[in-house]
Amino acid sequence: MWKEFKEFAVRGNVIDLAVGLVLGSAFTAIVNSLVEDIIMPLISLAMGGVDFQNWFIALDGSNYATLAAAKEAGAATLNYGVLINAIINFLFIAFAVFMIVKAINKIRRPVEGPATTKECPHCKSEIAIDATRCPHCTSELV
Numbered sequence: 517m518w519k520e521f522k523e524f525a526v527r528g529n530v531i532d533l534a535v536g537l538v539l540g541s542a543f544t545a546i547v548n549s550l551v552e553d554i555i556m557p558l559i560s561l562a563m564g565g566v567d568f569q570n571w572f573i574a575l576d577g578s579n580y581a582t583l584a585a586a587k588e589a590g591a592a593t594l595n596y597g598v599l600i601n602a603i604i605n606f607l608f609i610a611f612a613v614f615m616i617v618k619a620i621n622k623i624r625r626p627v628e629g630p631a632t633t634k635e636c637p638h639c640k641s642e643i644a645i646d647a648t649r650c651p652h653c654t655s656e657l658v
């Protein structure tokens with residue numbers, strides 16, 4: 517069992533996954549900063565100074581000016597503004613990952629050169645593009 521685990525752990529896929537997780541964590545931190553420090557303030561400015569972080573419902577029925585004040589008072593809260601921020605973060609991360617994967621797929625896609633073979637119209641075998649006779653069925657090609 518130990519031998520199987522060792523083979524699994526050192527296989528390339530596991531190492532690729534580990535590297536992907538580390539890079540994903542760093543990428544998430546960058547996107548979180550982009551959203552929280554640049555995009556959300558612009559959205560807040562466009563919406564007249566609204567701060568999503570302070571959109572919450574205090575479950576004790578009291579009114580608090582900010583989420584920090586409610587937490588300081590020990591009130592239980594439903595933080596739907598934090599959820600909105602998380603959804604916006606997810607959308608930006610998902611879009612950025614989509615763009616990266618799209619670019620990688622474009623790079624990986626093999627470049628097709630000019631055709632070097634064609635199909636024999638008689639026997640449907642693959643033959644050289646400049647062949648005048650099929651080597652399989654010996655038919656003359658036009």
